[in-house]
Amino acid sequence: MFRHTMLFLGYELGNVRRNPVWPLFGILQPVLYLLLFAPLLTGMTPGGTLTDALRVFTPGAMMMIALFGSLFTGFAMIQETRNGVLERLAVSQAWRPAIILGRVLKDMIVLVLQALLVIGVAVLMGLRIGLPELGLMVLLMAVTGLFAANLSYGLALALRDENGMSQIIQFFALPLMLLAGMMLPISLGPDWMQAVARFNPLYYSVEAGRSLFAGHLSDSTIPTAFGVFLVLGALTLTWSVRSLRKLAG
Incomplete structure (x- = not known):
């Protein structure tokens, strides 16, 4: 099982490595927000x-990145399904969960590298954060990406259509982003929105991130966020693996 997962991860x-452009493009928008939007928050902090302002906005x-960078990973799987590549892998002797796990681990590694680049930009702008808080923040981003990537692969295997998947993602992504308080703290909104x-x-991952950046390691939002996304990650992984088994017939 471990060997098969590592083989798919290496692939x-x-x-x-052969096409590093897309991961770099994935951090372009958040970096621009850091450079152009975060300074506007100075009067609100x-x-x-x-x-x-950076302590509020960087998380x-x-x-x-964890949401949008991971939700679109399933599109490549749709192409592989259409070409018959995924079906051949699914009926091979490979451990089927490894086909999904290898991809998810790759997505988490890319997210961690992207997170370090974004934090590097924030540090150059004046952000200061301790190593324990930084480590927990990167880990929180990884488990958030674990859920989003598994959800994307599950949707790809269930729908097998780029247009349908794109419409679903676009319909839910913006409300999820706004109601999580990614751009502005949700505490600034009306009571019904909160x-x-x-x-x-x-919402819990963003609030936990802000607690970490503020140095509040004992804040209850941190274990809550980890618990929520570990459970959601396990559920979506189970769904995507079952969808892969249905693909194999």
């Missing part, structure tokens, strides 16, 4: 400084 990482930018946001799992 997927090889594809990334308690200290009124760019450093305080949201990182979760933006109440609805608590049903959005991404």
Whole structure:
């Protein structure tokens, strides 16, 4: 099982090395938000400084990468399904969950590298964060991406149509982003929006990220976010593996 997963992981990482453009494009929008949007928040943060604004906005930018960077990974799987590549893999002697796990691990590795690049830009802008908080933040981003990538692969295997999948993602992505408070803290919104946001799992990851960047390691949002996304990641992984088995007949 482990050997098969590592083989698929190596194959997927090889594809990334041969075509590194898309992961770089994936961080372009969050970096632009950091450079152009975060300074606008200086008047809305308690200290009124760019450093305080970065502590609020950088976690949201990182979760933006975890969401949008992972939700679109399933499109390549649709192409492989149409070409018959995935069906041949599914009926081979390979451990079927490894086909999904190898891809998901690749996505998490790419997310971690993207996270470090975004934090590097934020540090150059004046952000300061401790190593324990940084490690937990990167890990939180990875488990958030675990859920989003598994969801994307499950949708790809269930729909097998780029147009349908694109419409579903675009329909849900923007409300999820806004109700998570990625751009602005949800506490600035009306009471009804704050109440609805608590049903959005991404809200907890963003709030946990802001607690980490503020140095509040004991905040309850941190274990809550990890628990929510580990459970969601396991459920979506189970769904995508079952969809792959149905593809194999």
